[in-house]
Amino acid sequence: GAGVSQSPRYKVAKRGQDVALRCDPISGHVSLFWYQQALGQGPEFLTYFQNEAQLDKSGLPSDRFFAERPEGSVSTLKIQRTQQEDSAVYLCASSQDAGAGAFFGQGTRLTVV
């Protein structure tokens, strides 16, 4: 596709429910990033993939958060046993190379009730 696509755009989850957020990066982009943006804040890094390899997961806030990119294209961010503090917009970004600057998707707004 022409840009980074994320689905769903909005997700309401009951506390304790598991959720899965999908990201389709720009075709051919090697690098894929996940960020978390809390209300009124700047995005915060969660994890990075180079092709299918997860090279950096230093930003994942707990072991309830898990990300994968098994074939080096589509990525899924999974949150288990969601908590209210997980409510945020989850942004996916992809880039062609280190100096390019990442292209962001529209994000998935997760609300945990």
Added chain:
Amino acid sequence: AQSVTQLGSHVSVSEGALVLLRCNYSSSVPPYLFWYVQYPNQGLQLLLKYTTGATLVKGINGFEAEFKKSETSFHLTKPSAHMSDAAEYFCAVSEGSGGYNKLIFGAGTRLAVHP
């Protein structure tokens, strides 16, 4: 550790006036610097970036920014504001090491443009 400080969470200007959004960073290595814009319910759009070379960087929509190493600053400017510039602006820094740009964002500055 790297960090980004954006002075002023809200900036309001008149249409046609100069836009100045401030960004200061800390980094132990030569940084890569970025400005992104976010419109309501949208993702982030890259306005401009500095990696190496010329310190005055021109971006889309008439915006530019100047990298000043001595001041550790990367302020964003536009000579004449348009109503369509109203949005949230984020400054970000990356070391660019390890072959990928993990971005550290500032808290953002919301720009309002009034007639």
